[in-house]
Structures are given as structure tokens and as C-alpha cells.
Amino acid sequence: MEELWVFIEQDEGEVEESSLEVLSKARELGDKYGFEVVAIFLGDGVKNKAEEVGKHGASKVLVVDNPNLRHYNSELYSKVMEKLIMKYNPNTVLFSATRNGRDLAGRIAVKFKSGLLAHVISLDFDESKDLVGKVPGFGGNIAAVVKCIESRPQLATVTPGVFEIKEYKSTFEVIEEDLGVELEPKNIKILSKEKGEYIDISKSEKVVVAGMGTGGRMDLVEELAKLLGADVGVTRPLADIGVAPRDIQIGSTGVTLKSKLALILGASGAPHFTSGIKDCGLVITVNKDPEAPIKEYSDYLVVGDIFEIIPRLVKLLRGEENA
Amino acid sequence: MLRNIIVALKVVPKPEEVTFNPETKTVDRSKARNEINPADKNALELALRLKEKYGGKVIVVSMGPPIWDKYLRLAVAMGADDAILISDRALAGSDTFPTTRTLATAIKKIGNYDIILCGEESSDGGTGQVPPGIGEWLDIPHITFISDIIEISEDGWAEVKRTIKGGHEILKVKLPFIAAVELGCNTPRFPDFRRKRWADREFQLTIWNIGDLGLNPEEVGLKGSKTIVVDLEEVRPPERKREVLTGAPDELAKKLYELLKGYL
Ligand SMILES: Cc1cc2nc3c(=O)[nH]c(=O)nc-3n(C[C@H](O)[C@H](O)[C@H](O)COP(=O)(O)OP(=O)(O)OC[C@H]3O[C@@H](n4cnc5c(N)ncnc54)[C@H](O)[C@@H]3O)c2cc1C
Numbered sequence: 001m002e003e004l005w006v007f008i009e010q011d012e013g014e015v016e017e018s019s020l021e022v023l024s025k026a027r028e029l030g031d032k033y034g035f036e037v038v039a040i041f042l043g044d045g046v047k048n049k050a051e052e053v054g055k056h057g058a059s060k061v062l063v064v065d066n067p068n069l070r071h072y073n074s075e076l077y078s079k080v081m082e083k084l085i086m087k088y089n090p091n092t093v094l095f096s097a098t099r100n101g102r103d104l105a106g107r108i109a110v111k112f113k114s115g116l117l118a119h120v121i122s123l124d125f126d127e128s129k130d131l132v133g134k135v136p137g138f139g140g141n142i143a144a145v146v147k148c149i150e151s152r153p154q155l156a157t158v159t160p161g162v163f164e165i166k167e168y169k170s171t172f173e174v175i176e177e178d179l180g181v182e183l184e185p186k187n188i189k190i191l192s193k194e195k196g197e198y199i200d201i202s203k204s205e206k207v208v209v210a211g212m213g214t215g216g217r218m219d220l221v222e223e224l225a226k227l228l229g230a231d232v233g234v235t236r237p238l239a240d241i242g243v244a245p246r247d248i249q250i251g252s253t254g255v256t257l258k259s260k261l262a263l264i265l266g267a268s269g270a271p272h273f274t275s276g277i278k279d280c281g282l283v284i285t286v287n288k289d290p291e292a293p294i295k296e297y298s299d300y301l302v303v304g305d306i307f308e309i310i311p312r313l314v315k316l317l318r319g320e321e322n323a
Numbered sequence: 324m325l326r327n328i329i330v331a332l333k334v335v336p337k338p339e340e341v342t343f344n345p346e347t348k349t350v351d352r353s354k355a356r357n358e359i360n361p362a363d364k365n366a367l368e369l370a371l372r373l374k375e376k377y378g379g380k381v382i383v384v385s386m387g388p389p390i391w392d393k394y395l396r397l398a399v400a401m402g403a404d405d406a407i408l409i410s411d412r413a414l415a416g417s418d419t420f421p422t423t424r425t426l427a428t429a430i431k432k433i434g435n436y437d438i439i440l441c442g443e444e445s446s447d448g449g450t451g452q453v454p455p456g457i458g459e460w461l462d463i464p465h466i467t468f469i470s471d472i473i474e475i476s477e478d479g480w481a482e483v484k485r486t487i488k489g490g491h492e493i494l495k496v497k498l499p500f501i502a503a504v505e506l507g508c509n510t511p512r513f514p515d516f517r518r519k520r521w522a523d524r525e526f527q528l529t530i531w532n533i534g535d536l537g538l539n540p541e542e543v544g545l546k547g548s549k550t551i552v553v554d555l556e557e558v559r560p561p562e563r564k565r566e567v568l569t570g571a572p573d574e575l576a577k578k579l580y581e582l583l584k585g586y587l
């Protein structure tokens with residue numbers, strides 16, 4: 001049977017959830033079009049995690065377990081993927097469109113002279129089993145339906161959060177691959193890694209979003225968020241200047257929110273940002289400009305100065321003032 | 324002393340000014356103003372800083388239509404030593420495969436490179452696939468999402484900072500390599516007025532066609548691509564109430580409170 005592969009990303013043994021979203025979707029496509037779904041799992045000590053991965057739709061988990069694969073390294077990972085693809089000739093290889101997934105897929109595509117669909121928001125095959133996906137462009141306002149032609153394997157990276165993680169009851173095999181190649185990095189070596197606590201706001205119920213209009217006054221935003229029981233997100237420029245971690249940045253190059261409530265302070269509503277709030281429930285924005293493009297994306301646009309309105313709102317929420 | 328530092332730079336329409344015509348299913352870029360792809364400006368800034376520290380020559384290379392001329396001149400005004408535009412009708416419709424092929428071929432022709440910098444992604448297409456793809460054509464290491472090149476040592480290794488989920492990592496990479504530079508990781512400089520005037524009036528832009536690169540028309544453009552666009556759609560913003568609330572700050576705070584109360 002032809003194989004449909006999903007690259008399962010991990011870091012120090014921790015599996016990237018969005019890879020499991022892709023795997024779950026792959027299983028659905030595999031059942032529909034008659035592909036065997038294979039999870040490709042590279043890492044250090046990941047053998048005993050294969051069970052955790054496989055249940056999300058694989059009929060086979062191919063494991064490459066090596067201490068040098070503990071962290072992502074474009075040199076080693078692309079070398080291993082190349083060997084595996086040459087050995088098994090999969091029809092399709094899917095990746096989650098994370099930083100590492102995109103990094104790896106871009107290299108593999110040229111290696112195999114393959115078509116690669118970038119950060120798709122839908123995925124299917126056509127009658128000749130060519131991969132088809134919807135690729136958002138221009139910050140997400142326009143989507144192109146793009147199809148891979150000819151060459152194999154065909155590749156796609158999938159935008160995180162588009163598909164749901166599912167569990168399947170069927171059994172799967174775990175196969176450990178010994179590639180018989182040396183896995184010493186020659187050109188890229190990791191010296192150190194610094195990771196803070198990772199905050200995943202893609203699943204938050206309530207989010208307060210700070211834009212440049214807050215002037216980076218995160219104290220005020222955080223206080224408000226706390227009173228609302230909400231998490232904090234930011235627009236890209238605030239992450240750029242370093243007042244907030246990159247992980248809580250919303251938009252086409254960040255997180256897509258699915259919150260029931262989004263309160264957005266001082267964001268103009270650029271396309272690269274608004275593509276991250278389209279799935280929110282109630283959207284309330286505060287902006288001193290009544291004509292800011294964010295209006296189109298708001299249920300309520302409160303026109304005024306954040307620094308005059310928010311401290312008063314904070315007082316009301318604290319019960320210090322009567323509403 | 325570094326050898327050439329090459330920056331692959333592209334010009335994009337401002338995303339908010341691009342419109343879509345649902346009837347003809349075409350993207351209208353004609354009313355949109357162009358700009359140097361924002362992340363590529365960060366790449367150029369990083370290249371210029373490297374040059375200041377380690378020497379070398381900063382060369383900008385771009386694959387696009389002749390109207391990009393003025394943006395390449397802007398890059399020269401910012402401080403690039405040379406600029407090359409690869410322009411050919413046959414290149415129209417290129418996806419990443421022929422794009423990386425063409426750029427890699429041009430980079431080989433320029434030669435003598437130690438570092439190639441790109442932006443993390445382009446704001447129109449936004450695939451981020453070009454930098455790793457060029458790396459593969461040139462058979463050199465690639466690193467994406469870097470926010471800095473901290474140091475380059477005598478023995479030909481660079482220490483770079485790469486953004487990862489939850490933080491960053493410091494990597495050592497061997498020269499020559501290609502890196503994709505994170506959008507917003509530095510503040511691109513403004514061109515000096517006199518250099519700008521020189522760049523606009525006197526600087527000689529190099530233009531190559533595919534023949535200059537030894538590529539034939541089948542290898543590039545639509546024909547050389549591995550993907551095809553079968554349809555275009557507008558992604559409509561979700562229906563929203565779009566109610567505008569105005570008034571004195573006190574009133575507005577109260578209105579907000581009323582709206583939020585149900586979510587506490
Ligand atoms: C390739 C690419 C990818 C990108 N990806 C993303 C992304 O993922 N996410 C993202 O957010 N951006 C992204 N951007 C950047 C995006 O294009 C915009 O530049 C950015 O979203 C603007 O952020 P902002 O709305 O916070 O700031 P601004 O555009 O500066 O808007 C600030 C707003 O605050 C209002 N304001 C100012 N002061 C006050 C006050 N005192 N009270 C009330 N209102 C006030 C102003 O009226 C204005 O509307 C990307 C850009 C590119 C090129």
C-alpha cells in the first residue's frame with residue numbers, strides 16, 4: 001500500500017501537539033484514499049513514547065532513536081529524513097507548520113524536487129492522488145487552492161490548530177529504524193538552549209490582547225487580564241521589541257485564537273494580525289481611532305484612550321467603584 | 324575578514340492594500356504600494372552590521388520584475404555594496420522550486436560567499452521555504468528564524484541565536500551557511516541622504532536574465548514549478564456586530580464592564 005507519512009516533531013522527548021493534529025487528519029485521508037499512515041518519530045529515547053503517538057492514527061510508527069536527535073538540528077534531521085524517504089518511497093509527507101517543521105520541509109522539498117504546500121488550512125487529494133491544500137496568503141485575506149504535481153513524495157506543512165487531535169482504537173506497529181549512518185553533526189552544533197515556561201494561548205477561553213496602542217505597558221494589561229481570568233496575548237511588534245514572549249504573539253506568524261472572548265487593546269487590525277482572531281467568539285476592541293481597520297473584526301469597538309478607560313474598568317472589576 | 328555577505332531580498336505589496344475581486348477571482352495588487360519585504364530589511368540590517376564588524380561586501384540579489392529597480396537602489400542606499408536583479412519573463416509563475424533554483428544559481432555566479440541571509444518569510448506568499456531550499460541547492464547548512472549572529476570566529480564558525488518554541492537556542496554553524504532572519508529582530512537603518520541620491524542616480528544595477536545564469540525556460544517559471552494554483556478565494560472576515568461605542572471614559576468603562584460581566 002502507498003504510504004502517507006507524518007513527521008512527528010518533539011523536543012527533548014516532548015511531543016509537539018500540532019504534529020498529532022496532522023496525524024489524526026492523515027488517518028482520515030488514509031482511510032478515504034487507501035494509504036497506510038506512518039508516523040515518523042525522530043528523537044532521543046522516543047521509542048517508549050511511540051505508543052503515545054501511534055494511537056492518534058498511525059498504522060506504523062517509524063522510530064529513529066539517537067542521542068543526537070534530542071533537539072532539532074536541520075542538518076541531522078534532513079539527513080535522516082532523506083535516508084528514510086529513499087528507503088520507503090512514501091507518496092506524501094506531512095509536517096506541522098511549526099518553525100522546525102517548515103525548516104525541515106523546505107530542505108526536503110528541494111532534495112527530492114518535490115512540490116510543497118505551505119502552512120495549509122485544508123488538505124485533500126484529487127483523483128490522481130495528488131495533494132491539494134488551501135494556502136493562505138497576504139496575511140490570510142486570500143487563500144489559494146494549490147496542488148502538487150508529478151514528483152514524489154509530495155509535501156505539505158499544516159497550520160497548527162486547523163485539525164483536531166483524535167484517538168483511534170486500531171492497533172499499530174512500532175518499528176525502530178537503524179539507518180546505519182553516522183549521526184554526528186558536522187556543520188551545525190547546539191551550544192545552549194534557553195526555554196521559559198511555554199504558555200499555550202491557542203486554547204484559552206478568554207484573552208486580553210495588547211497592541212502597540214498600549215505602549216507596551218504590560219503591567220496594566222496583565223492586571224486587567226487577571227481580573228477577567230483571562231490570558232494575555234500581544235500583536236507582533238510587542239514581541240519584536242521584547243516586552244512579551246514570542247509564544248503569546250497572535251496572528252499569521254503566531255497563534256490563532258479560539259477563545260470565547262477576546263478583548264483587544266490598541267491594535268490597528270493589520271491582516272497578519274486579524275487572521276489570528278477570526279475564530280474568536282465575542283471580540284471587543286478599544287482604539288482611539290474610530291476608523292481603525294480593526295472595526296471590521298470587532299463586535300464592539302470602544303472608541304477612546306486605553307489609558308483613560310482601562311484603569312477605570314480595572315476599578316470597576318475590583319469593585320472599588322460602583323458601575 | 325569575511326568574504327561576500329549575500330542578502331536575498333524581495334519586494335512585496337503591502338498586504339492590507341491588496342484586494343480581491345471575487346467575480347474574476349483575481350488578486351489586484353495594482354493599487355497596493357510596494358515595499359521591501361519587511362523581514363528582508365532585517366536581514367539586510369544584520370548583513371550591514373556584520374560587514375561593519377568583520378568586513379566583507381554586502382551584495383543584494385533579487386528575482387523579480389524590472390520595477391523592483393528602485394527598491395534595490397534603496398537597499399544600496401542603506402549600505403549594500405552591490406545589487407543584482409534577476410529579471411526574465413520566463414520566471415513568471417515560479418513557485419519555490421524554480422525560485423530557489425534561480426537564486427541559488429545566481430548566488431553561485433556571484434561566488435565567494437561566506438554568509439547568505441534571507442528574511443524569515445515573505446509577507447505576500449509567506450512560505451519561509453526559500454532559505455532552506457537555497458541551502459539544499461548550494462549544499463550548505465541552513466538555519467531559520469535567527470534573531471542574531473553573535474560572533475564569527477577565526478576558524479570559520481558562527482554563533483547564532485535562533486528562536487524556538489518557548490525561547491531560543493544558541494547554535495554554532497560552519498561557514499558558508501544560509502540563514503533566515505526573524506522579522507523585527509533589529510531596527511533597519513534609514514538611508515543616508517547623500518548615499519541615497521548617489522544610489523538613485525549613479526549606481527549601476529546589474530541585471531541578469533536566465534541565459535546569464537545558464538538556465539533554460541523549461542527549468543523555471545510555471546513550467547519548472549512543482550505546484551500549481553487551481554483556484555483563488557477570498558477569506559472573508561467573520562460577521563461581526565461592528566458596533567461603535569463612544570462617550571466619556573467613565574461611561575465607556577461602564578459599558579465595557581457591562582459587556583464583560585457575563586464572562587467573569
Ligand atoms: C510577514 C509578516 C508577518 C506578520 N505577522 C504578524 C502576526 O503574526 N501578528 C501581528 O500582530 N502582526 C504581524 N505582522 C505585523 C502586522 O503587519 C502589523 O504591523 C501589526 O499587527 C501591527 O501591530 P499593532 O496593531 O499592535 O500596532 P499599530 O499598527 O501601530 O496599531 C496601534 C493601534 O493602537 C491605536 N492606539 C494608539 N494609542 C492608543 C491609545 N492610547 N488608546 C487607544 N488606542 C490607541 C492606534 O490608533 C492604532 O490603531 C506581520 C507582518 C509581516 C510583514
Ligand SMILES: Nc1ncnc2c1ncn2[C@@H]1O[C@H](COP(=O)(O)O)[C@@H](O)[C@H]1O
Nearest residue numbers: 331332386441442444445450451452453
Ligand atoms: N524572488 C525573490 N528574490 C529574492 N529573495 C527572495 C525571493 N523570494 C524569496 N526570497 C527570500 O526568501 C525569504 C523567504 O521567502 P518565502 O520562502 O517566499 O517566504 C524572503 O524573505 C527573501 O529573503
